[in-house]
Amino acid sequence: MATYAEMREIYDDIRGDFRYDHELNGCLNCGICTATCPSAQFYDYSPREIVQLLWTENVEQVYDAMQEKIWACAQCMTCAARCPFKNSPGGLVMIMREVAIKHGMQSAKDVLRPFGRVMLKLITTGNQLSPDMIQPDHFPDWGPNIQKVEGNLKTLRKAIPMRTLQTTDTAWEVSLKTSVEMYTIWEMTGVLNSLETMDENLFDVIEDFIDEKREEYDEWLEEQEGKGD
Amino acid sequence: MSDTVLVVGAGPTGLSAAAAASSVGKKVVLVEKEAILGGAPIISGYAKLVPSGEWAKDAIGRMVARVENDSGIAIHKSSRVVKLDGEAGNFTATLSNGTTVNCGAVILGTGFTHFDSINKPEWGFGTFEDVLTTTQMEQMVASGKIACPSDGRVPERVAILLCVGSRDRQIGREWCSKICCTVSTNLAMEIKELSPTTDVFIYYMDIRTFGLYEDKFYWKSQEEFKTKFVKARIAEVTRAPDGRLLVKGEDTLVKRPIVIPFDIVVHAIGMDPNEENPEIAKVFGVGLEKHGFLDRGEQYTNSFSSMRRGVYVGGSALGPEDIDTSISHGLAMAMRAVGEMNGLVQKAA
Numbered sequence: 001m002a003t004y005a006e007m008r009e010i011y012d013d014i015r016g017d018f019r020y021d022h023e024l025n026g027c028l029n030c031g032i033c034t035a036t037c038p039s040a041q042f043y044d045y046s047p048r049e050i051v052q053l054l055w056t057e058n059v060e061q062v063y064d065a066m067q068e069k070i071w072a073c074a075q076c077m078t079c080a081a082r083c084p085f086k087n088s089p090g091g092l093v094m095i096m097r098e099v100a101i102k103h104g105m106q107s108a109k110d111v112l113r114p115f116g117r118v119m120l121k122l123i124t125t126g127n128q129l130s131p132d133m134i135q136p137d138h139f140p141d142w143g144p145n146i147q148k149v150e151g152n153l154k155t156l157r158k159a160i161p162m163r164t165l166q167t168t169d170t171a172w173e174v175s176l177k178t179s180v181e182m183y184t185i186w187e188m189t190g191v192l193n194s195l196e197t198m199d200e201n202l203f204d205v206i207e208d209f210i211d212e213k214r215e216e217y218d219e220w221l222e223e224q225e226g227k228g229d
Numbered sequence: 230m231s232d233t234v235l236v237v238g239a240g241p242t243g244l245s246a247a248a249a250a251s252s253v254g255k256k257v258v259l260v261e262k263e264a265i266l267g268g269a270p271i272i273s274g275y276a277k278l279v280p281s282g283e284w285a286k287d288a289i290g291r292m293v294a295r296v297e298n299d300s301g302i303a304i305h306k307s308s309r310v311v312k313l314d315g316e317a318g319n320f321t322a323t324l325s326n327g328t329t330v331n332c333g334a335v336i337l338g339t340g341f342t343h344f345d346s347i348n349k350p351e352w353g354f355g356t357f358e359d360v361l362t363t364t365q366m367e368q369m370v371a372s373g374k375i376a377c378p379s380d381g382r383v384p385e386r387v388a389i390l391l392c393v394g395s396r397d398r399q400i401g402r403e404w405c406s407k408i409c410c411t412v413s414t415n416l417a418m419e420i421k422e423l424s425p426t427t428d429v430f431i432y433y434m435d436i437r438t439f440g441l442y443e444d445k446f447y448w449k450s451q452e453e454f455k456t457k458f459v460k461a462r463i464a465e466v467t468r469a470p471d472g473r474l475l476v477k478g479e480d481t482l483v484k485r486p487i488v489i490p491f492d493i494v495v496h497a498i499g500m501d502p503n504e505e506n507p508e509i510a511k512v513f514g515v516g517l518e519k520h521g522f523l524d525r526g527e528q529y530t531n532s533f534s535s536m537r538r539g540v541y542v543g544g545s546a547l548g549p550e551d552i553d554t555s556i557s558h559g560l561a562m563a564m565r566a567v568g569e570m571n572g573l574v575q576k577a578a
Contacts, residue, residue, distance in 0.1 A: 028434050029434070030462030031479030032479070034481075035464035035478040035487075036464035036477070046479070048479065083399070084398055084462070
């Protein structure tokens with residue numbers, strides 16, 4: 001259990017986010033956000049509750065909501081479209097999630113763990129999903145439609161009349177230069193730091209991968225210089 | 230110096246101002262754009278008024294008759310003022326029917342426009358026949374029979390949604406329309422009176438039955454007419470397969486989303502600025518405030534002044550207003566107009 005000082009620090013981080021004042025103007029307690037919220041239909045989650053906790057500076061309950069509730073939001077932002085005060089409860093949840101990650105909260109780790117594979121693919125290639133990840137066992141919700149992507153993947157992909165889409169381990173061919181630029185973005189925007197806080201093992205794997213790609217890129221650059229002479 | 234007061238608009242404000250100015254001996258010219266006098270309560274067919282409980286056609290009807298029977302008041306129906314030249318004490322107004330009026334002061338009782346519920350499409354107005362506005366529901370009450378417009382059945386349950394077109398930044402209406410809470414509780418009682426098997430639910434953010442309306446309307450509607458109040462703003466109105474309306478909201482007191490079937494859904498529509506205010510402001514040389522209502526000058530010692538000397542503005546042209554207060558505004562503006570005209574005459578003598 002966190003101390004009050006720790007909870008206060010987490011709250012202050014949320015409050016201090018530059019988006020905060022834009023997403024929260026006050027609250028009329030009208031409930032239209034919860035009424036329209038798809039997640040509220042199925043989970044113990046209410047966007048109005050989140051807004052109220054933040055607006056009334058209920059530090060302990062804000063911390064409590066970050067254990068489970070904020071992870072039920074689907075980030076559809078219907079609440080923001082409907083709020084008569086032009087608040088964005090979904091936007092506030094986004095800030096709370098980022099702060100939860102920054103502070104290495106266990107709830108964030110638990111929620112993100114199943115996404116390790118997707119994270120690896122996303123950070124290393126910029127693709128969330130590749131054709132070779134789509135296996136019947138992983139996508140029961142597709143039902144019989146999954147058969148459409150079964151069979152010889154390589155042949156199926158070759159049938160796409162666009163060369164950059166004829167890949168199986170990425171959704172499209174990612175150029176070396178683009179990858180390296182993307183790594184710089186991950187680094188400068190703090191994504192890699194967040195990842196390190198959340199999952200050290202995954203971070204190590206990804207960093208090795210990034211180092212390798214950067215070396216490859218440097219070699220390629222040298223090669224180009226050689227050609228120019 | 231002219232001894233005539235020009236009154237624009239023949240609703241409660243204008244009717245009150247015209248009768249008052251005439252009663253102290255001024256000549257009055259009353260201009261109304263519609264073919265009949267009475268303003269919104271008559272044109273939109275309101276039922277019983279708050280707080281008197283008198284039928285609008287009777288109460289406002291008396292105000293109309295008083296003005297029509299007053300030989301000191303010249304009435305121009307189906308007319309507008311298209312031009313106003315001159316200054317306080319000596320204005321020249323040109324009417325759309327070609328008449329020219331020389332007048333010493335101008336009183337604007339140009340009123341408001343009902344919010345058009347089409348601007349909140351997710352609440353079903355214009356999509357489902359059984360979604361109505363308070364104005365339409367008042368007309369139904371005035372007709373004496375409560376029935377679903379779709380098939381004529383007697384509704385088991387009626388929902389009234391408050392703050393439709395009020396207190397809503399999403400559609401640029403940041404004001405409280407002031408009267409809808411009281412009007413809705415009144416309407417709930419009228420519905421129950423005409424149709425005792427119908428239960429009425431009111432969905433609210435806050436209840437603002439101000440002043441003495443608390444017990445006479447808010448409490449009475451619960452204690453004597455069993456009106457149910459649910460603290461929820463509605464997210465959307467849809468239709469169930471059986472044709473009934475589904476109202477989706479959050480009961481904020483029990484903190485859970487709810488979907489409840491209803492037979493009729495009523496929008497408690499707010500008061501918009503008169504849609505012609507930009508034109509009115511131009512013709513009379515007065516200003517608009519930030520919501521689009523007519524702007525007022527200093528209120529404490531220059532009460533009901535507009536942004537142009539000699540032109541007074543009051544009633545729901547200034548902002549959402551109830552009928553009783555609008556009538557008082559009319560009286561006050563007549564006092565201001567007459568006082569200023571007499572003062573100018575004395576100064577000239």
